[in-house]
Amino acid sequence: MNKQYAMVIDSSKCVDCKGCMVACKFENEVPLGFSRNWIKVEEPDFSDPDWMSKKPSSHFQPGGCMHCSSPTCVEACPTGATFRDETNGTIRVDEELCIGCSSCVDACPYGARYKKAEAKIVDKCDFCASRRENDQEPACVDTCLTKARTFGDINDKTSTVYQLLNSESIVTVKNQKTDTQPNMYYISKTAPMNWTKPAEIPTPYRIWSKAANPLVMAFTGLNSLAVLAMLGRQFLDRKNKVQKESSNKGV
Amino acid sequence: MSERNESTLTRRSFIKWAGLSSAATVAGSGVNTPKLQASTTGSKKQKGSIQYAYSVCDMCMNKCGLIARVEDGIVKKLDPNPKFLKSRGMLCARGNAGIDRLYDPDRLKHPLLRVGKRGEGKWKQISWDEAYNLMAERFDKIAKKYTRCGVLFTPGSDMQSTFVHRFAEVFGSYNVTTHESNCLVSRNRAFLDTYGEVPFADLLNTNYVIMSGSNRFEALVTPDSTDLMTAKKRGCKIVVLDPRYTKTAALADEWFPIKPGTDMAFFLAVTHVIINENRFDAEYAKDKLFGLEELREHVQQYSPEWAEKECDISAKDIIRIARELSTAAPEAIIYPGRRSSDYTQSSQIRRSMAIVNALLGNWDRIGGLTATRQVGLSKPHLEEAPFYEDNPDDRVDVDRAPMMFEEEGSFKLIRDAVLEQKPYPVKGWFIYKFNPLQSAANRQKTIQMMAQMDFIVNVDITMSDTAYYSDLVLPSSSYLERTDPASGLQGSSACACVVTRDPVVKPLYESKPVFEILKTLSTKMDLGEYFDFTIEEYRKQQLKKLPNAEKILKEDGVYYNQSKLYGIYEGKIYKTKSKKIELMNTRYQEMGVDPMPVYHRPNMPKSNEFRIVVGRNAYFTHGSTSNYLHLNELMPENTLWMHPKSAAKLGIKEGDLVAVKSSVSEVELKVTFKFGIREDTVYMETGFGVLSKNLSTVQGKGACLVELLEDQSDALTGNMAMHETFVTVQRKGVV
Numbered sequence: 001m002n003k004q005y006a007m008v009i010d011s012s013k014c015v016d017c018k019g020c021m022v023a024c025k026f027e028n029e030v031p032l033g034f035s036r037n038w039i040k041v042e043e044p045d046f047s048d049p050d051w052m053s054k055k056p057s058s059h060f061q062p063g064g065c066m067h068c069s070s071p072t073c074v075e076a077c078p079t080g081a082t083f084r085d086e087t088n089g090t091i092r093v094d095e096e097l098c099i100g101c102s103s104c105v106d107a108c109p110y111g112a113r114y115k116k117a118e119a120k121i122v123d124k125c126d127f128c129a130s131r132r133e134n135d136q137e138p139a140c141v142d143t144c145l146t147k148a149r150t151f152g153d154i155n156d157k158t159s160t161v162y163q164l165l166n167s168e169s170i171v172t173v174k175n176q177k178t179d180t181q182p183n184m185y186y187i188s189k190t191a192p193m194n195w196t197k198p199a200e201i202p203t204p205y206r207i208w209s210k211a212a213n214p215l216v217m218a219f220t221g222l223n224s225l226a227v228l229a230m231l232g233r234q235f236l237d238r239k240n241k242v243q244k245e246s247s248n249k250g251v
Numbered sequence: 252m253s254e255r256n257e258s259t260l261t262r263r264s265f266i267k268w269a270g271l272s273s274a275a276t277v278a279g280s281g282v283n284t285p286k287l288q289a290s291t292t293g294s295k296k297q298k299g300s301i302q303y304a305y306s307v308c309d310m311c312m313n314k315c316g317l318i319a320r321v322e323d324g325i326v327k328k329l330d331p332n333p334k335f336l337k338s339r340g341m342l343c344a345r346g347n348a349g350i351d352r353l354y355d356p357d358r359l360k361h362p363l364l365r366v367g368k369r370g371e372g373k374w375k376q377i378s379w380d381e382a383y384n385l386m387a388e389r390f391d392k393i394a395k396k397y398t399r400c401g402v403l404f405t406p407g408s409d410m411q412s413t414f415v416h417r418f419a420e421v422f423g424s425y426n427v428t429t430h431e432s433n434c435l436v437s438r439n440r441a442f443l444d445t446y447g448e449v450p451f452a453d454l455l456n457t458n459y460v461i462m463s464g465s466n467r468f469e470a471l472v473t474p475d476s477t478d479l480m481t482a483k484k485r486g487c488k489i490v491v492l493d494p495r496y497t498k499t500a501a502l503a504d505e506w507f508p509i510k511p512g513t514d515m516a517f518f519l520a521v522t523h524v525i526i527n528e529n530r531f532d533a534e535y536a537k538d539k540l541f542g543l544e545e546l547r548e549h550v551q552q553y554s555p556e557w558a559e560k561e562c563d564i565s566a567k568d569i570i571r572i573a574r575e576l577s578t579a580a581p582e583a584i585i586y587p588g589r590r591s592s593d594y595t596q597s598s599q600i601r602r603s604m605a606i607v608n609a610l611l612g613n614w615d616r617i618g619g620l621t622a623t624r625q626v627g628l629s630k631p632h633l634e635e636a637p638f639y640e641d642n643p644d645d646r647v648d649v650d651r652a653p654m655m656f657e658e659e660g661s662f663k664l665i666r667d668a669v670l671e672q673k674p675y676p677v678k679g680w681f682i683y684k685f686n687p688l689q690s691a692a693n694r695q696k697t698i699q700m701m702a703q704m705d706f707i708v709n710v711d712i713t714m715s716d717t718a719y720y721s722d723l724v725l726p727s728s729s730y731l732e733r734t735d736p737a738s739g740l741q742g743s744s745a746c747a748c749v750v751t752r753d754p755v756v757k758p759l760y761e762s763k764p765v766f767e768i769l770k771t772l773s774t775k776m777d778l779g780e781y782f783d784f785t786i787e788e789y790r791k792q793q794l795k796k797l798p799n800a801e802k803i804l805k806e807d808g809v810y811y812n813q814s815k816l817y818g819i820y821e822g823k824i825y826k827t828k829s830k831k832i833e834l835m836n837t838r839y840q841e842m843g844v845d846p847m848p849v850y851h852r853p854n855m856p857k858s859n860e861f862r863i864v865v866g867r868n869a870y871f872t873h874g875s876t877s878n879y880l881h882l883n884e885l886m887p888e889n890t891l892w893m894h895p896k897s898a899a900k901l902g903i904k905e906g907d908l909v910a911v912k913s914s915v916s917e918v919e920l921k922v923t924f925k926f927g928i929r930e931d932t933v934y935m936e937t938g939f940g941v942l943s944k945n946l947s948t949v950q951g952k953g954a955c956l957v958e959l960l961e962d963q964s965d966a967l968t969g970n971m972a973m974h975e976t977f978v979t980v981q982r983k984g985v986v
Contacts, residue, residue, distance in 0.1 A: 010484075012484070013480055013484065015468040015469065015472065015476065015480065015498055015502065015869075016469075016498055016869075017343055017344055017469075017472045017476075017869040018344040018869060018870065018885055019341065019342065019343045019344045019346075019347060019472075019869075021344070021885075022344040022347040022348055022881050022882070022885075023328075023330075023342070023347045025881055026327070026328050026329070026347055026348075026350055026881070027328050032880055032881075032884055033884070043501075046926035046927075051926070052508075055504075055505065055506075056496065056501075056506065056927075057501055057502065057503075058498070058501035058502070060498075134301075136330075139328070139330070142330055142331065142340075143330065143331055143341060143342045143343075143346075143347060144341060145341045145343060145472055145476060145477055145480075146341075146476075146477055146480040146481070147339075147340075147341075
């Protein structure tokens with residue numbers, strides 16, 4: 001059976017220290033102003049005049065790309081750059097194919113993607129692929145103060161995540177209009193639940209994403225010309241950049 | 252996409268990985284460094300050699316173990332060292348941002364000599380040689396004119412601070428103080444004078460915690476934060492007394508927005524209930540406690556009904572909590588806390604907390620307060636420091652508070668003495684990693700103190716506000732660039748351990764470790780024989796009685812020798828005058844100090860005033876990390892926390908710019924509405940409103956807290972008292 005990487009989070013352990021966010025930023029060189037992961041907060045209802053007498057408490061909810069089994073971002077991508085890696089179930093971005101059109105950004109109910117302005121590509125959590133190659137846990141999991149996050153393969157019965165999924169009551173954070181079947185699981189209960197947004201997917205892209213051949217995609221509909229142009233520009237840009245880098249090295 | 256051979260990651264396999272990396276030593280040293288196969292995530296991310304090295308964090312004072320990943324000589328990532336049990340394998344936001352300290356574009360790069368007026372920001376780059384000659388000449392001149400005690404030393408709280416203490420000793424000044432009197436000496440005083448030592452809290456194994464004057468889930472997240480969460484998940488009850496709805500309050504079972512400064516009333520009433528209802532172990536009390544009958548009589552005046560009126564917590568709740576606590580005892584703790592620089596009565600407030608702990612019988616027991624364990628480091632033999640006959644008899648802050656710690660004194664009282672030039676002038680200052688212009692109340696007074704100094708040397712990594720007002724600023728190397736002595740740590744139930752540091756990367760620019768600076772300076776000042784050792788030699792001597800410590804430190808990044816955790820004092824007498832836990836302290840009595848805490852109602856703000864309280868968050872260590880990009884991003888500027896009802900009365904809307912005025916100064920900043928703060932209290936974070944023009948990220952943002960704060964102090968220890976300031980708030984306009 002193929003792997004399905006997932007994260008099981010006990011959000012009741014989160015103290016909102018932001019260790020996971022800073023660790024991720026360094027590990028993945030995420031530019032300032034953006035983040036691959038987050039901590040959402042549910043505060044008491046301060047508008048209730050009696051909030052003080054109701055044992056107020058807050059809930060902190062760590063999150064990030066949910067590596068969904070039914071990913072709307074993949075559906076929205078016109079070039080196939082965003083894809084589901086069948087070997088381990090992670091949702092990845094092939095930087096060579098990404099044209100930076102940001103369709104996937106709008107298509108994600110969780111806001112888990114951002115566009116890297118300079119590189120003109122979209123970036124997101126990849127469960128720290130390079131760390132996994134060195135047999136290390138994702139940076140956010142490793143650094144966590146209270147070990148609220150657990151990572152692993154839910155198809156492996158010996159894994160901690162499998163055991164957690166099968167022994168604890170589990171909830172997922174889903175958008176009512178767009179169920180993407182997320183692979184980020186929260187133990188027992190979590191909050192807030194109402195922060196997601198419905199996926200926005202341009203209609204023509206839905207058609208393309210069903211087509212396997214990029215050439216077919218490219219010749220479908222008027223928008224395809226724009227997509228082709230962007231793709232072409234991206235390749236040119238990268239080619240120039242590579243040449244520039246090599247010429248720098250020569251000096 | 253090629254299929255990768257990815258093994259399942261479990262905690263165990265991760266630890267195995269860490270074990271593999273254990274052979275890693277200093278990157279670039281060529282010793283035993285395994286070159287792990289470069290990892291690739293596609294053609295664009297080709298990486299060169301990757302090396303791993305152990306170090307110990309320095310972003311706060313907790314020294315958490317870490318593993319640095321170095322790629323082609325650049326530190327790319329800091330990860331927790333899972334073998335460093337004290338912090339349970341975590342590294343917080345600040346710890347991760349240690350890379351920002353190393354590669355901070357604002358780092359000091361060369362020795363700088365002030366050429367304009369103090370604080371004008373005009374500097375001339377000079378050579379190290381010129382810097383050494385200048386220091387030797389100026390300190391010598393001050394010593395001749397004012398005696399050697401005419402130079403003040405502030406060594407910071409760093410693994411090399413011990414060498415600043417050493418230099419002060421051989422130079423001949425007893426005027427040495429660290430940051431501690433701006434932080435926690437009153438807490439230390441209270442617990443020392445109750446138990447004979449300053450205890451640790453075994454949060455991991457406790458079942459009931461009262462957190463008062465402390466914010467353990469949020470302020471400088473520490474190993475205790477981790478253990479408190481583990482305890483909470485196990486069912487430990489957490490009760491928080493705080494005028495603010497902090498993150499600890501947000502995660503507690505119960506939060507009481509106590510009237511600030513009245514915590515002693517609460518704890519005296521809890522004592523009242525426990526004693527009057529006989530909810531303590533009488534046999535234990537007879538055996539271990541001193542002064543129970545006196546305490547019984549003393550607390551009769553402090554009924555829960557009386558306390559309710561003082562602290563805004565109902566008598567019913569006080570009685571219930573006292574009962575719950577004593578039921579959970581001895582696995583119950585009044586958390587001793589850390590920073591106690593709050594009230595003029597802070598030593599006695601903390602004494603009232605220490606006394607409740609004593610009645611819970613938790614001392615030296617599992618889930619209670621635990622005693623210090625020594626890891627067994629040896630004190631290196633160093634040449635005895637010279638004696639200088641012309642020196643005055645005492646420190647400059649002598650007799651300004653009755654119960655100061657002799658080796659520590661009080662920064663506030665030293666500053667007063669320097670300004671008054673009494674009992675003698677102090678005209679030189681050597682500063683290492685100490686930034687009172689951000690951490691000590693009444694910033695203007697510190698500026699005045701600096702103004703009347705003849706010569707101020709400041710060794711730091713960036714141009715802090717205090718460096719900005721100094722005369723000679725020297726670039727120190729970061730903790731990732733240097734060799735440090737061994738350091739013995741204690742804390743939590745993970746037992747005592749030894750950590751040390753070796754360079755992870757070579758020092759950048761012209762930076763030098765303070766040890767090297769002082770060693771060279773001592774040679775220039777004919778004191779070279781007293782610094783006639785290297786750090787490596789010093790460390791060898793420290794470790795000489797710990798078999799294999801050197802080897803284990805290399806392999807694991809930390810050395811543990813497990814020893815008994817609880818019952819250390821079984822069959823032994825306590826280190827107090829009565830040889831018991833002192834509910835009543837007769838030494839206090841002899842000195843004319845209340846032997847048991849007597850409640851004095853703190854000053855209260857007038858109807859148009861607010862009490863401003865001080866607190867900490869998980870990102871900033873006072874003023875030292877707010878300029879770092881990845882931390883500043885989490886909180887780009889500070890604002891004034893205000894209850895919307897209080898703001899409405901003053902016509903203030905959220906986001907408005909307000910003028911906040913105290914008796915000592917005025918600052919301007921924006922307002923944030925918080926329902927979770929008392930209507931009579933306001934709050935702002937530390938680390939903003941900087942004076943230095945060389946802190947490019949944080950410069951021009953927010954306002955400085957210590958600019959506003961009056962410099963009152965704890966009556967017993969001279970600990971800065973930073974919650975005694977009242978302010979008015981006035982709307983300035985919309986930003």
